[in-house]
Every structure is written in structure tokens, then in C-alpha cells.
Amino acid sequence: MKTRFHVSLMTKVLVWLLLHLGILALAFVGFVGWQLGMGLDSLLSGAAGERLRDFGDEAREGVHGLPRDEWRGVIDSLASEKKVVARLLDDWTPSEIPRNVMEKIRTMPPPRGEGHRRPPPPHGRRPPPDHDFPDDFGPPPREDEEMMPREDPPTSFPVSRPIFLARGEKGNGYWAGVQVALRGGPQLLLVRSERLDGEGMFFEFRPWLWGGLAVLALSLAFWAPFVWGITRYIGKLTLAADRIAAGQFQITLPRRGGDELGKLGQAIEVMAGRLDHLISGQKRFLGDAAHELCAPLARLRTGLGILEMKLADVDQRHLSSIEADAQELATLVEEVLAFSRAGNRTPQQKVVSLEPLVREVAAREGGVNPLQISVSPELQVVADPTLLTRAVGNLVRNARIHAGEQARITIEAVERGEFVEVSITDDGPGVSPEELSRLFEPFYRPDVSRSRDTGGSGLGLAIVRTAIQACGGDCAASLPSAGGFRVTFRLRQPTRNA
Template identity: 35%
Template sequence: MIRPASSLFTRILCWFFLNLILVGAALGTFIFFQPQLDLHAFFGMQRWNRLRVAAALMVHDLYNAPRKEWSAILARHARVNQVDFVLVFGDGTRFSSRPVELPDTVRVRVEHAFKGPFSDRRPAPPPPARNPVLPGSGPDQDILSPSGEQPPGLGEGLEGLDLIPGRPVLRMHTSDPDLYWTGIMLPPPPKPRDFPTPFVLMVVSDSASGNGFFFDARPWVLVAAVVLLISVLFWIPMVRNITRPLSRMTRATEEIASGRFDVVLDEPRRDEIGRLARAINHMTTRLAAFVTGQKRFLGDISHELGSPLARIQFGLGVLDQRLDGANRQRLQNVMDDVAHLSQLVGELLAFSRADLSAQSVALEPVDLLWVVREAVRREKAPDSEVIIDVDPDLRVLASPDLLTRALANLVRNGVKYAGKAGPIHIVAHKDKGWVNLEVKDSGPGVPEEYLDQLFEPFFRPEPSRNRSLGGVGLGLSIVKTCVESCKGRVFARNQKPHGFVVTIILGRC
């Protein structure tokens, strides 16, 4: 049986996920070694946009409230955004949503921002068509440059952007404690009131994502999950479309290997799998014709040889009464050879008949104890002991003739090879919807390497094929043919410390 971890379905899915990982790794490596790709700028757009919107809302609230309420206003916005806000003016005045100490590195960056060329720039009065910075006001340049002009950059990279009002002045991480800082410089409103100088609004968080304020990973994770789900939903039917027919073909070939040639694969496909199914069907048809023809040939030959052999035996018997001395001994040797040949022909005929009759066998409920007793009556020798342990009420679905023939062969083998070693036990017990019938002896058993070949036609464990050691190797083949004709199974094993067991499994009525 194929383990799930080694199945074709699992391997294809593993390769699919590995392919996704490799594509992701290749994309990450490409981005990492491309300095012109500014990932901070790409992922930071959301951060700066949210900070500008939050700044517009806070400036509006602060503009309409006295300074003593500014910390409370910042605290209210901090609760809404789940971050802390710090407001720093050029004269050193500072307001915050909660007490926060500015690390030296942060304070130096803020002071450096106030020393820029636009730090003392007072905004010109706004044009009539433009509004002051209020929630829901015009584009961002109302905050970045109230005059409507974009100040020129002072250099490349973050250092050049630090000195432009309305643009980020810092983005850093400090330790002890771990905090993430982001700040922008904003010019005072058109009517300064309590905003005499430009100011820096900073956002502080103990999370790199700012609890979703700096960067919200949930949309990206959701998109990745949706892409992965769609890919899996697309791949699974395709993989199933490949593995399911292969599984059916595997089961079919296993049945063909066990001797069932009536298996037909219905795979109306035009791809390679369909061609394979048609090839298996063609192979099954050819094998069935070959095996059936071979067994018919054996049966016909056996039947044709039966009559001449019977006449030869009759003639030799008559001749035996007229000879004496050395000639009689020579005749006896010839008679033994003819008897052995007659036995071989008889077993060949029984084997071919058993297999051919299996194609049209009619199964019926059978009294198992009656079949066992009939088989023992046929084959039990006077000096052997057979112990039967079968429930009288036990019934199986089988053909009485074929099942009796199979048991008779097993009893005959037990008597021949182990009749003097101890009693032969015939035991039957129920196993769910089946009946296990075991024929046990106390003989030496069979070498383990031969167990799988015992039911093959003409197989004998003795390489010499000595006539005195056994028959022609068709007895167990007949047993297998008869049992499988009854929709059952048969297998053999050795038992410890000695003995040989043949188990027949049949459907229970």
C-alpha cells in the first residue's frame, strides 16, 4: 500500500508549494540586490499619507483649543490610532499624548530639521480659492507648502528630504525601550495664533507596524492567502484528474496480476493516461485469451490422453498376470510410470476444469461443516488423525463442488506431508462479514522464500522434483483457482515452532 507521504498527489502538491517558495525567494533576492528600488518609499507611502491625514485632523483640533488642552487632544487621537503622538516646536516647547522621553538621537534629528533653510519660512497668505489646513481640505500641498510651491530638494536620499517642510524628518528605531519613531515637519497655519513657528509631529510606537498605523500587513496577507487559495483550488482538481485514473489503473493491474481478466478500465480520455488505459485493456484481453487457450489446451490434451492411458493400464494389468520373475519386475516399473503419468493427466484435467468452470460458477449458501466432513471422508488415511472445529451453524457463500475440491486437496497434502507428525486441525471462525477457514498440520512447513510461489502451477519446493516426495505441483494451484472462483482468498504461512497453515477466507452468509 502506498503511504500518503509518498503518493503522487502529495509529491505534486509539495512541488507546487516549493515552486511558490522559490518564486518568492527569487523575487526577494532580486529586490534586495536592486538599490534603485526603495522599499521603504514603496511601503512607506501608506505611513506618510496616514500621518498627513492625522496631522490635518490634529492641527484643526489644536487650532480651536487652548494650549492646556493640547495634551488631552493628542491623547484622544492616540487612542483612536493606537500610537502615541509628540508635538515639538522650534522653541523647544513639547506636547505629547503621554509622557515620553526623547532619546538623544531623536532630539538631534529634530533640532537638525529646525535648522533647515525652510525652518523660519512663514507661509504667504493663501489664495482665495484655497482653504487652511482643515479635515477634508484640499491636496497635501496645503500642508507641505501653504504657498502652493514645492520647495526644492536639498540633496538625495533621506537627508535631503529631512529639510523639506511637510516631508519626513526622521524614521528610526531606538532601544531601551524598543520604540519606532516617525516624524514630519509642518509649517504653521496661515493664521499662526499659538503656532508661531514650524513644528514637528512625531508618531511613537513599540511596534514596527505601529499597530497598523505605519504599515498594515493584513491586506497583503489577505491578498497572498487569496492567491494561494485560488492556486490550490486550481491545482487540486488538476492533480486529482491525474492521480485518480492512475489509482484505478493500479487496482486494475493488481486484480489482473491475481488472475482476474474480466477487469475493464473505462477511461474515455485522449491523453497519455487514456492511451495507457486502452493499452491495459488490450493487454488484459490478450492475456485472458492466452491463459484460457492454454488451459483449454491442457484440458483437451489431458482428456485425449486419458483414454489411451486407461487402455495401457488395462493391457499392462492383463500382461502382469502372464509374466513372472524378472520380467514381472520390469513390467511393474512400467506400470508405475504409467500410473504416475495417469495421475499427472488427471491433475491437469482437474486444474483446467476448475479454472474454466470458475468463469460460470454459481455461488450459493453452503453448510461449511458438511463440506469439511465430505473432504475429510474423501482424503483421510486410516493412520492419520483429523480434528474438525467448525460451528454447525456456520454457512458461507461458495460453490459446494469447488470448495469441497479445494479442501480435499488441502487434506490430501496434510496427510501426505505431515500425517505422521501429528493431527491435522480444520478450524473455522467468524471475522466480521467473512469466515476464516484454516487447515493446520504439525509438519516441518515450507521454506519462507517459497511461500509466495506455492500456489503457482507446477511449482514444487523440491528442485529435484522427485516422484517419491510429492505430486506434480498442481494441488495448491487447484485450491487457489477453486477458492477465487468462490470470490474468496487463500494464503499460506508457517507456524511456530513447527507446522504449516493454509487459510481460506470466504464471504459469510
């Protein structure tokens, strides 16, 4: 039989919550990607535009007062600090700039303000026709204006202005264009980065990351107490159901208001109370019936004894069968009384030394083969001595009856954390594995090797379980790998003072 992988309800809810948040995150990333796919220029209206503007102003201030041939070194130094590549448009070769970026440069609007036109080329000549760079960031001047002298630009230039942000085709990095007011007129500063974030200049991932983590933390903080409360209460309901299945009906569950789980808890408490009343009434009825049967049974056996003295020897053999039936009935009544008393008797819990009690039972129930006892003298348990003695005696007697007088019976006790486990094992025929779960039911007798012919009434193990549960423990039956039959019960050890 395959073992099913167990996952707690709390884990399932948290996994579904994380999956939900993951789907929302993917949807958000998809939406942002769609928006960025429509154009990265939208980022310039936010913090990216401010960072590019500041970078352009730094470049303008850095080259202020320096000759033109020193500008590139200053801008390279500033760009290296930002971990990007930045140059004025004239310092790039056309082959270095992707075609789509060049198209953006050609189609971008002219500089703002007057007097921002680029100075004319030397000797009043225009650049060669095959030059790919646009002139004045706008349409070319009219022919009648080519040779006209131009006024010097004003000494005060506006702040730098981001123009575009685009991804280079064929994965050729990310490019930004910044209009910078320099000596002689506005210049286009191209900034390139291999990544979308531009090392923090184009796009800042960390605020989004911290924001997502904050949303996740708030979601967990909001949902975790609610889910924890539900799963914790369900765990208490499960424990209560297990206790009811084990025959412990004194169940008390915390109040949870009027929701479905609270109503379920109240229903379990009511059910446990009714079962307790029913089982207790059943045991009282058995005890009362057995007690009432004791008197007529005693009179019957007394009458049989008187009649036996008056009958001739020939007729006494007919009377012996009646006496055997009366003896069997007396034994059954005694066991019913013991079962009823074990369940209805208020246990007197004490610290009991296990080894002397086991040896006393072994001496009383000893047979042809003495019991093999492996119990440490230091082991102690908290139990009712009378009920514990009855349980151990019933187990030894049960082994003698069903495994035979020649059976090898072993009693062992070991510590298991806060508990002591006591096992009584015989090497008899045992039972089938399907019957193990029912052996502790009252009046249950397996069909194989445990019938009325062997003297069993079906109450021996039921008395054992009732007595052990009254002492605050539990018990179970098993089949050893070497064969035979074993019953193990567990009782709590006394609390040791630190």
C-alpha cells in the same frame, strides 16, 4: 531489511506546489524588504499616508480652540486609541529622538503655503544655539527678518500632510512625521511605534496575509483537481496491474483521452486480454490433452489387467512396476483435468455454510489423526460449493501427503471485516521462505520434502488457487512461527440485510 517510507504521488505534488508557493512568497518578501530598505517613505503614497493624514486631522480638530498646554493630553489620548505614541515636535526631548530621524527633520522641505511659519520666540529672541529642533522646518530666517513683526496666519489651514516614515537607528522603533496646521502655524507631529505596522497605521499586514492565502487557495483549487485526476487514474492502473499479477485478466479501465496515461491504460487492457487468451488457451490445451490421454490410458490399464491374469506368479512382479507407472500417469491426468476444469468452469456462486462443508471434507480425507476444526457454525461465504470443496480437499490431502499421516492438521476460520479467512495448518517440515511465492505455480515442486517421490505432481496448490480465485477470493502460503506450513484463503461473506 529496512522499510522504505511511502509517500503518495498526490502528497509529493502538493508538497512541491507548497514549496513553489513558499519560494515565491520568500522572493516577494525579499523584494518588499529591499524596497523598504531603500526607504519607508514609499509607503506614504498609499494607504499609510492616508491613515497618517487622517490621524493628523483628528489631532488638529481635537486641539482646536484649546490652550497650548492641553494639546499634549488630547494627542496622547488619540494616540493611545491607536496604540502608538504621538507628540508635537516641541514635546519631545532631543535625546528621545534617534539621530537619523532628527536628520530627516532637519532636511525636510519647508511647509507649503504662505503664513505657515512658526511664531517668533518670546520677546523677539531666537532659541539658544544648542537647540536641536529646526525652525520653520526649513532654513532659518535672515537676521534682518528676526525682529520684524509677522502677520497672523490665515484662519483656514490645509489638511495634514505626512512628511516622512523611517526606522529609528539601533532598533529605536518606527517614526512618522506629519505636518499639522495648528493655531499659530504648521507643527510637526511625530508618531512612534515599536512595530513596522504601527498597529495598522504605518503598514497593514492583514491584506497581504489574506491576499497570500487567497492566492494559495486559488492555486490549490486550480491544481488539486488535475493532480487528483492523475493520481486516481494511476491508482486504478496499479490495481489493474496487481489483479493481472494475481491471475485475474478481466480488466476494464475508464477512458482518459489520448494522453500518455490514457494510452498506458489501453495498453494494459490489451495486455490483459492477450494474457487471458494465452492462459485460457493453455488451460484448454491441458484439458484437451488430458482428456485425450484418458482413453488410451484406460485401454492400457485394461490390457495390463488382462495380461496380469495370464502371466505366472513369477512374472507378475515385473508387471507390477508397469502398473504403478500407469497409476501415477492416471493420477497426473486426473489432476491436469481438475486444474483445467477449475479454471474454465463457470462458477455457480451461492451462499455456503462453511462449517458443514469443512466437516464433510474432513470425514472424507480423514487419516490416522483426526483434523482439529475451529469453524463457527454461523460463518457463511459466497462461493461455488464444488470448487470450494475441491480446494479444501486438496489442501487437506496436500498436508497429509507432505507432512505425513501422523501430522497434526488444523482448520480455522475467522471473520475479517467483509471477508472470512480460512487457514489450513500442518506441523510438517514446511518449505524454505524463498519458495513461498512460487508454490501456487503449476507443476512447481520444491526441492526439499516435496518431490515426486512423495506423490506430488505440483498441481495441488495450483488447483487450490484457481478454484479460490474462481470463487472471487485469494489465497497465500506462509510459515507459522511454531513451524510447519499454512495456506490461508479469503472469501467474501454474504451481504447482510439491514
